[in-house]
Amino acid sequence: MTTVAVRRMSDWLDLARLTSGSCVCVGLDPDPAKMPIDDVFDFNRAIIDATQDLVAAYKPQFAFYEAMGREGFNALEKTIQHIRDVAPHAFVLADAKRGDIGNTAEAYAKAMFEVWDVNAVTVYAYQGSESVLPFLEYRDRGVFVVCRTSNPSSVEVQDIVDDRTGEMVYEVVAKQVVGLSEDTNVGLVVGATFPHELASLRSSLPETPFLIPGVGAQGGDATETARLGGENILINSSRGIIYASQSASDFEEAARRAVDRLRSEIALGRK
Amino acid sequence: MTTVAVRRMSDWLDLARLTSGSCVCVGLDPDPAKMPIDDVFDFNRAIIDATQDLVAAYKPQFAFYEAMGREGFNALEKTIQHIRDVAPHAFVLADAKRGDIGNTAEAYAKAMFEVWDVNAVTVYAYQGSESVLPFLEYRDRGVFVVCRTSNPSSVEVQDIVDDRTGEMVYEVVAKQVVGLSEDTNVGLVVGATFPHELASLRSSLPETPFLIPGVGAQGGDATETARLGGENILINSSRGIIYASQSASDFEEAARRAVDRLRSEIALGRK
Numbered sequence: 001m002t003t004v005a006v007r008r009m010s011d012w013l014d015l016a017r018l019t020s021g022s023c024v025c026v027g028l029d030p031d032p033a034k035m036p037i038d039d040v041f042d043f044n045r046a047i048i049d050a051t052q053d054l055v056a057a058y059k060p061q062f063a064f065y066e067a068m069g070r071e072g073f074n075a076l077e078k079t080i081q082h083i084r085d086v087a088p089h090a091f092v093l094a095d096a097k098r099g100d101i102g103n104t105a106e107a108y109a110k111a112m113f114e115v116w117d118v119n120a121v122t123v124y125a126y127q128g129s130e131s132v133l134p135f136l137e138y139r140d141r142g143v144f145v146v147c148r149t150s151n152p153s154s155v156e157v158q159d160i161v162d163d164r165t166g167e168m169v170y171e172v173v174a175k176q177v178v179g180l181s182e183d184t185n186v187g188l189v190v191g192a193t194f195p196h197e198l199a200s201l202r203s204s205l206p207e208t209p210f211l212i213p214g215v216g217a218q219g220g221d222a223t224e225t226a227r228l229g230g231e232n233i234l235i236n237s238s239r240g241i242i243y244a245s246q247s248a249s250d251f252e253e254a255a256r257r258a259v260d261r262l263r264s265e266i267a268l269g270r271k
Numbered sequence: 272m273t274t275v276a277v278r279r280m281s282d283w284l285d286l287a288r289l290t291s292g293s294c295v296c297v298g299l300d301p302d303p304a305k306m307p308i309d310d311v312f313d314f315n316r317a318i319i320d321a322t323q324d325l326v327a328a329y330k331p332q333f334a335f336y337e338a339m340g341r342e343g344f345n346a347l348e349k350t351i352q353h354i355r356d357v358a359p360h361a362f363v364l365a366d367a368k369r370g371d372i373g374n375t376a377e378a379y380a381k382a383m384f385e386v387w388d389v390n391a392v393t394v395y396a397y398q399g400s401e402s403v404l405p406f407l408e409y410r411d412r413g414v415f416v417v418c419r420t421s422n423p424s425s426v427e428v429q430d431i432v433d434d435r436t437g438e439m440v441y442e443v444v445a446k447q448v449v450g451l452s453e454d455t456n457v458g459l460v461v462g463a464t465f466p467h468e469l470a471s472l473r474s475s476l477p478e479t480p481f482l483i484p485g486v487g488a489q490g491g492d493a494t495e496t497a498r499l500g501g502e503n504i505l506i507n508s509s510r511g512i513i514y515a516s517q518s519a520s521d522f523e524e525a526a527r528r529a530v531d532r533l534r535s536e537i538a539l540g541r542k
Contacts, residue, residue, distance in 0.1 A: 031374060063375045066382035073344055097370050099395060101422045103302060104334045111337035124370060126397050126417060128424025146397060151372045153399025156447055163434035176427055 009142025010184040012091055012119050013209055013234070016056040019089035023226070024262055025057035025211070026255075027095070027238025028079065030064050034239075036248040040068065040075035045082050047242050050252035052087035054259045057234050059211075062096040080116060092118045093211065093234070097146060099124030105134040113138045120144055122189055122211070125177050132177050132186065142185035142209075145177045148201070150191025150214030174201055178208050187211055192220025192235070199228040207232070215262070216240030222262055226269030237262055280413025281455040283362055283390050284480055284505070287327040290360035294497070295533055296328035296482070297526075298366070298509025299350060301335050305510075307519040311339065311346035316353050318513050321523035323358035325530045328505050330482075333367040351387060363389045364482065364505070368417060370395030376405035384409045391415055393460055393482070396448050403448050403457065413456035413480075416448045419472070421462025421485030445472055449479050458482055463491025463506070470499045480504070486533070487511030493533055497540030508533055 017023055026047065030040045037043050048058065060079060065072035083090050094116055098108040112121040112135075120142040125131050135143045148158055148170040158170040165172075177186050187209035190198050198212070210233045214220040217239040225235055237258070245254030288294050297318065301311045308314050319329065331350060336343035354361050365387055369379040383392040383406075391413040396402050406414045419429055419441040429441040436443070448457050458480035461469050469483070481504045485491040488510040496506055508529070516525030 029375070031378075061375055061378075063369075063371060063378035063382065067378040067386065069382075069386040070344065073341065097395075098334070099368050099370070099417075100334060101420070101424075104300070104332055107302075107332075107334035107338040111334065111340075115338065115340040124368075124395050124397055126395055126428055127420050127422055128427035128429075130422050130424040146370075149372070149398050151398055151401050153372075153401040156399035157397055157440065157444060158399075160431065160440055160443060161434045163432045163437070166434070169428065169431055169440060172431060173428060 007140055008183040008185055009120055010209060016089050016091040020056045022054055022056050022263055023233050023235055024055045024259055025059050025234040025236040026051055026055050026241050027059045027061055027236050029061040029238045034243050036246050036251045041078045044079040046252045047255050048082055050256045051259050057091035057093055058083050059093040059095050059236055094118040094121040097122045097124055099131050101127050101130040105131055109135045113141045125173050129180055132180050136181050136185055144187040144189050144211045147174050147188040148190045148194055148197045150193040150218050178205055192225045193218055195224055195228055202230055222265035223269040226266040278411055279454040279456055280391055281480060287360050287362040291327045293325055293327050293534055294504050294506055295326045295530055296330050296505040296507040297322055297326050297512050298330045298332060298507050300332040300509045305514050307517050307522045312349045315350040317523045318526050319353055321527045322530050328362035328364055329354050330364040330366050330507055365389040365392040368393045368395060370402050372398050372401040376402055380406045384412045396444050400451055403451050407452050407456055415458040415460050415482045418445050418459040419461045419465055419468045421464040421489050449476055463496045464489055466495055466499055473501055493536035494540040497537040
């Protein structure tokens with residue numbers, strides 16, 4: 001997959017951001033109820049072609065492909081290949097939220113890094129360090145551990161306060177998993193809808209890559225997110241970009257304009 | 272899929288246990304490094320044919336199929352169909368440990384209950400109730416939420432004590448998710464290697480189905496597990512059954528003997 005010698009996930013991320021001048025990640029969530037054209041690969045290809053010079057990363061959301069069975073499998077395969085063809089700088093992040101241990105986790109890592117050949121995958125660490133370590137055997141790939149999510153019911157588990165340390169569950173998760181990689185190959189998923197938590201995590205983990213969903217449709221503010229998150233982030237938008245127009249005649253142009261707008265909002269936060 | 276009118280996940284579980292006289296669940300984890308024959312479907316078919324009258328459930332571990340790409344996809348499809356053909360009573364549980372929210376969770380539910388057509392799926396509730404509710408829209412299917420797992424590093428997150436209530440994270444998860452279904456369509460994954468926690472959860476949740484992995488290879492005691500877990504359980508064994516012999520000449524017979532042994536150990540716990 002790699003056309004340049006890259007040793008760490010963070011090198012790939014740096015390359016993707018430098019080449020595109022952007023930390024924008026486009027979520028490829030093909031929903032039959034919303035797509036302006038029927039064919040999933042044709043839809044993704046149009047979005048990719050219209051945005052490839054402006055974005056650092058693409059994030060296919062595996063659920064949508066799995067819901068389409070074999071057709072989804074084929075569309076995902078062609079989509080990842082197309083990203084490699086037209087945007088070789090781009091970081092490809094599998095939003096699959098896998099999580100298991102031992103030889104099962106090894107099998108998931110194989111699926112993600114050998115079958116799908118992505119740069120990184122989102123994972124859960126509810127089962128502890130054992131669910132992260134097998135992915136780190138692939139030294140040039142990485143994981144983004146689900147830490148503080150952008151949805152309302154995230155507080156039910158993630159905000160439980162540890163009676164020994166006073167830390168919340170999501171802070172405990174963050175500290176445990178980040179230390180597992182010497183190569184900065186462990187990032188965190190931190191939602192844009194909780195700016196206080198984002199700032200606090202960035203303060204305690206200055207070097208850790210953050211994947212930040214939740215801007216746009218979910219209500220997070222991109223400018224504030226960029227200001228608080230610093231340089232080492234990917235800001236993801238899915239629906240706000242790929243369904244910016246639901247008309248078959250202009251959805252690509254609308255997607256490009258939406259990426260441009262997001263880049264401008266992010267730039268304001270960098271000043 | 273259903274040949275009888277079934278309304279709730281627990282009806283299916285009851286039917287499967289009554290028909291087989293057993294709460295044994297066989298984990299179908301095809302690992303190329305361990306399989307005595309090369310073809311995944313042929314392997315699974317032989318295991319299923321040798322055990323189908325003795326077990327209540329089969330649990331394909333999705334990671335192993337995903338690691339094989341398209342070949343794994345095809346093998347899984349044929350495996351589930353074969354279970355329906357030769358063991359129509361059997362409960363099919365997708366061990367996929369999915370977890371997401373909103374329309375993404377809806378897509379995962381569609382993948383599991385429409386594409387794969389399984390009776391239930393394992394899920395994470397780290398993102399809270401929102402990650403469970405979309406699955407419950409399918410009233411005749413269910414979920415087993417990952418609660419207290421059998422691996423050593425499970426304590427890192429699951430044993431954090433809530434400073435307000437004194438409950439551990441896994442207990443909070445259990446209480447939150449079980450109440451989401453009026454139809455007993457939410458079960459819990461509770462590892463056999465933590466008998467004290469199993470007994471405590473059973474005491475507070477007498478009606479909830481438990482999927483209990485961790486007997487055999489992982490060290491859990493089947494007799495003690497059956498005694499503590501009561502009637503409404505599935506006791507899973509994967510490696511201890513399907514790799515009881517790794518010889519191509521007798522692996523089916525060895526699998527059947529391993530199931531028989533597990534049934535005897537469980538029966539001792541019922542006395």
